[in-house]
Amino acid sequence: MSIPVLTQKLLAAKKAKGLSFADLEKVLARDEVWIAALFYGQATASEDEASKLASLLELEPDAIAELMSYPLKGLGPVVPVDPLLYRFYEILQVYGMPMKEVIQEKFGDGIMSAIDFTLDIEKIEDPKGDRVQVTMNGKFLPYKKW
Known part of the structure; x- marks a missing residue:
């Protein structure tokens, strides 16, 4: 990148x-x-x-x-090569479909907004090794029928 x-x-x-x-x-x-x-x-x-x-x-x-200026958004290459970024990609590869199923089970057919959205990163101290807590909070947007 x-x-x-x-x-x-x-x-x-x-x-x-x-x-x-x-x-x-x-x-x-x-x-x-x-x-x-x-x-x-x-x-x-x-x-x-x-x-x-x-x-x-x-x-x-x-x-x-x-x-x-208005940004051109996105990472660039499809699969990130940076190890930390790749782990998020890996998380979506493993848990993406399960997350989608659970979200749709709770909310219906739609998406989580990346526009009406917040992202928080916290350090959680743990004697076994500090933890990274990532909280994504996006508005649910149901798909419209027409």
């Missing part, structure tokens, strides 16, 4: 300032996962959000327009 130039600049500036996405969450009043999506060109900032981020990270003014 090729990393866009703006993403590289944003990540480098964040690192140089010693900031985390959680730190940026406090400045932008947006969730850390949404901010990371913005860094990777998967979300669009308002002018206010882009200006705050550019100021905090000391970016050139042209970064504001780029942060406000």
